[in-house]
Amino acid sequence: MFFDESGVSLLPQVRRTYAPRGRTPTLRHRLNWKRASTAAALGDHAADTGRGARLCFHLRPGSYDTEALIDVLTQVKTFYQGERVVLVRDGLSAHRSRAMRAWAAGQDWLTLERLPAYAPELNPVEMLWSSIKTRELANLAGDHLADVGDAAEGGINRIFQDERLAWSFLAHTGLKIPPTPHN
Template sequence: MSRLELSEEQRSELEACFRTTEERRLRDRCQAVLMAARGRPQQQIAEDLGTTTRNIQRFLARYRTGGLQGLKIQWAPGKTPLIPEELAPTILDWIRQGPGACGLKRANWTHLTLADFLHRQTGIRVRETAMRDFCRRHDVRLYRPTYRFLRADPVRQQQALLALSEKLQAAAGDIALLSQDEARFPMVPTLTATLGLKGERPVIGTRDCKDVVHTFASANVTAGEVTSRLYGSRTRTRRKDGLSKTKRMQVAFAHHLLDVARAYPAAQHREVVLVIDNAPWHRGLPVDWALRRYPHLTLYRLPPYSPQLQPIERLWRPLRQRATHNTLFDEMAELQHAPRSGLGYYRARPQAVLSLLGSAWNPTQSAEA
């Protein structure tokens, strides 16, 4: 067989494929062609690559007839999928809508549930493994879903979304728009997946302490500034004063309003609007007293069951991960220091807060998103 001659373009193409491909067999074939072009005997090429002379001859013949494309692995098409590709848009639409919208008494889609629903709708019977393969091919993966309250009023939510959008456009200069919410940080750690030996179930120690730290926070949706107050609730103190949780939280929320008023004084801000939910401690005598003392503070109450309209809700999860995730606390002081330190981190980084809040109250998005 005559010696293989390569042009500079062909040599560069083979060398580039040899350096970049992740397929070992294709890399060996490119190397065989390059070695043959340098005049190396086929027997030595076969010994270097750990193959036979007959395979080297096949590689060179394929390159002469098909070029680099002829060296590439020609995979067999395989068995025809049990689920026709023309049904893919329909199945993906079922997944987007959820099982409830498809008339099923199910909260979540599983591969088995989706396969059974496909059989009932089209008569195509497939196993769970076939549906799992279909989902993998179409980039359908498992997610932790987000709750949506079915008792919410979509009309009132859309009205609130439009009103908040108008307030957001007007929030400039002497008008501040704040998203306000509370979070609860308990002494008892949250259980999650942990490492353990097979047959030995891990045990996490807890002191069964019911002490908690309530965190009040207000985030400026245009500047990213965070104003916060921590309220520690001890079990023995609750037993002594005899006050209900609502009474104690009313007082704490009133003090938080005073903190907001000091952070946004009336001399610089004509109006400060705090968007709140319908928690019972957002009203009452202490709250009315704080609002009378600082009349430039205004409360805007969201419709019931509308947490998706509260941007600051997106702050709590990263705050927990930064402050209290996977941590055991011995004293209330340690627990109070953790969220205070985490809030200090975000207080010094307003751009990070704005990134977490996202596009707040965009009128083009659905109130149920």
């Protein structure tokens, strides 16, 4: 399972768009710096690789710290219902903190692996963020964080509905995931 976090805010993700000739599109927003953070885990079903990709999503106001990430990983444990999980994550300081290492050491279901530094192209969740930010969040000037959160959740639902899209994020990395032996 690949894991990553990203931020979204009330400041719109300005993207190129079309408009009738002579009418330059104008994006009006309140210049509000309120932020929310999203976390996602993308992987496959270890017990049944033919079932398609698994996608977990979490949204919260503010940013993630070690305690918040431990809460998210506790929810991931419930989502995977007793399966063993290899969590591949980046070098975020909250992932490497003493508290995270101590918590992970007590989890028999979880194995942590770290991506190389400066290698976001190896994490398929980065493609997920790119897809959402260039489609659902593009030019979105919401008044409340809930507007941005709803749009991000809509993007997750869009990606989840097309299982080929989630697998394409995994394929784009060029990494080969070997089948897991079953006991």
